[in-house]
Ligand SMILES: Nc1nc2c(c(=O)[nH]1)N[C@@H](CNc1ccc(C(=O)N[C@@H](CCC(=O)N[C@@H](CCC(=O)N[C@@H](CCC(=O)O)C(=O)O)C(=O)O)C(=O)O)cc1)CN2
């Protein structure tokens with residue numbers, strides 16, 4: 001059976017692309033050196049796949065920042081303000097991704113959004129009324145040729161017209177339907193060029209098909225492909241979907257002249273049922289996404305082979321594929337020197353998944369595959385007992401009652417009390433938690449990790465940073481202070497390292513956006529708190545000031561969503577276990593004199609199921625109670641904050657209010673004033689701090705700008721309920737811009753008060 005990979009990671013096993021790009025941004029290397037690094041990475045990635053025996057290897061899955069941005073640039077979707085900078089092609093591209101401030105001008109970056117239900121972010125293309133969509137560069141063919149020169153025939157990948165039309169932001173009066181025609185013409189030109197280059201297969205990715213589709217959406221899809229498909233000649237088109245099933249358009253797809261259709265059998269809950277019900281097309285190849293592109297557990301060959309056997313009985317032509325791009329998993333287990341073999345045996349990262357594809361593909365063609373060595377070896381890992389139980393957690397969870405999910409007294413009676421006890425006036429100012437993770441902070445941690453300094457030295461350094469940070473905030477005049485999170489590598493990995501039941505890795509980086517990566521910890525077993533985690537830091541920070549010091553925790557939903565979850569128990573059960581551990585930490589902070597505690601649920605909105613029908617039953621019905629479980633035990637006067645960096649929750653406002661936090665801070669960038677309207681309409685009770693400036697950019701907001709933003713907020717939010725804060729943590733920012741921005745923010749708050 002042939003095998004296919006949708007896409008491969010690109011940041012580099014040792015994050016070579018990240019470091020080269022950041023050097024380029026600091027002008028420490030030139031474009032040539034950066035491009036050379038990129039070229040070598042592509043070569044390595046293709047050869048790795050080739051050597052693993054993969055048949056359909058992607059090209060053009062490489063990106064210097066993001067594939068949606070690449071596709072936008074390919075289609076000529078470059079807003080005028082970036083063209084006017086008159087920079088090189090590469091620098092125009094980076095200006096769109098990161099903003100530009102320099103000799104040629106001053107422009108903000110394009111918006112960044114979550115890529116479906118992942119922790120990867122894409123750049124939102126902006127289409128202006130006079131944008132001329134047309135094929136505008138040849139990156140796709142250059143990369144195809146580079147692979148060709150290495151003797152590798154690849155399938156170039158490109159994001160499809162339908163998904164692009166859905167993801168673009170339209171800044172004028174026109175909307176997606178006004179651009180269908182130009183879009184089709186551009187993709188025709190693309191097919192034309194593929195034809196000229198005698199490209200055999202092209203992978204057109206349409207993940208937007210796995211979301212709920214309206215009648216109008218279906219019409220847009222048809223308008224695009226009914227025009228495009230008759231135009232194709234020899235080049236084969238693989239219509240690739242992922243992250244769910246295509247229930248709203250499956251029958252249509254079968255009837256359309258695609259040569260291959262890629263379906264996700266893992267997140268696509270209904271994929272198998274759709275095939276059962278409607279069959280598959282005799283003239284098409286099914287690219288069956290059965291090797292998980294998102295999680296890191298070994299594939300259970302037996303299960304996969306049974307699905308393949310079912311497809312074989314239906315006489316469907318099958319290519320075995322990953323369920324989505326491998327971008328979302330780390331490169332390889334080979335560099336994990338600290339995890340015992342007993343653990344590593346259970347995992348497969350990107351490179352190991354290539355072996356899985358190859359082995360399963362081979363087994364699928366053997367009649368008695370149960371007798372094969374590869375099968376038997378794999379079966380062993382799924383029959384032997386993993387050492388992952390912690391019975392006390394299970395027992396404790398079984399004793400949780402309804403009452404444990406309810407905080408008393410009700411919020412409306414807590415809010416006034418808290419104001420008095422904490423001595424807060426109107427428009428309190430605060431920050432989201434982290435302060436700049438400067439070089440010295442990372443170097444200190446790195447030295448400690450390498451054993452070059454003692455634990456005491458590590459702690460002393462961080463305490464000094466905390467003391468400086470407290471002084472800094474008092475000097476700026478903020479009302480509710482934070483300790484700065486200097487002791488944390490990442491808000492999730494840090495808790496993963498501290499909690500029982502988690503494993504963590506050394507080099508298992510996954511790209512989150514641009515050059516930024518995370519190392520998601522792995523949930524191996526039942527989760528429990530071994531001992532207090534943050535108390536020492538928070539208590540120390542509080543001892544330095546009379547102002548309230550916010551304790552800072554990550555919530556259970558976010559810890560789970562930004563980790564690699566177990567597959568042997570439900571998400572609900574894992575989240576509940578984590579909630580109990582965080583609950584203990586909350587109560588310990590309170591017991592030790594911390595009066596304000598923030599429990600971040602940055603990823604709550606991100607993992608909201610892609611289909612509305614699943615929102616409550618499969619997610620909110622347990623995610624929201626899990627959050628309540630973390631804080632229901634505190635005293636009425638203890639103020640609970642939460643934070644979400646992605647505020648597109650207009651549709652689930654009652655659920656957010658139901659978390660029963662006292663205060664929520666969130667991102668409220670330019671276009672999000674819509675959320676303020678919905679807050680009002682839904683009688684949102686939680687106090688709110690919609691971010692008054694964007695922390696993803698080094699730009700310093702002026703006092704005037706912030707005052708203006710707050711005034712707009714005041715039209716929608718009662719003044720007793722409004723907090724003033726940036727829209728997310730400051731860890732990626734520099735010291736100088738942080739200082740200037742926060743001083744302007746505090747000044748703006750003063751002006752608003754008077
Ligand atoms: N998990 C998670 N997801 C999230 C966010 C988040 O904060 N966490 N925020 C949103 C945006 N996403 C983000 C993702 C990553 C970063 C980020 O800053 N990542 C850092 C890495 C952070 C980290 O883990 N740092 C480690 C390792 C640092 C490092 O590279 N050390 C060097 C040595 C450095 C030295 O000696 O000076 C090494 O190990 O080789 C640490 O501080 O300990 C980066 O890519 O640069 C920011 C935002 C949404 N998703």
Ligand SMILES: [Zn+2]
Nearest residue numbers: 602645728729
């Ligand atoms: Zn945030």
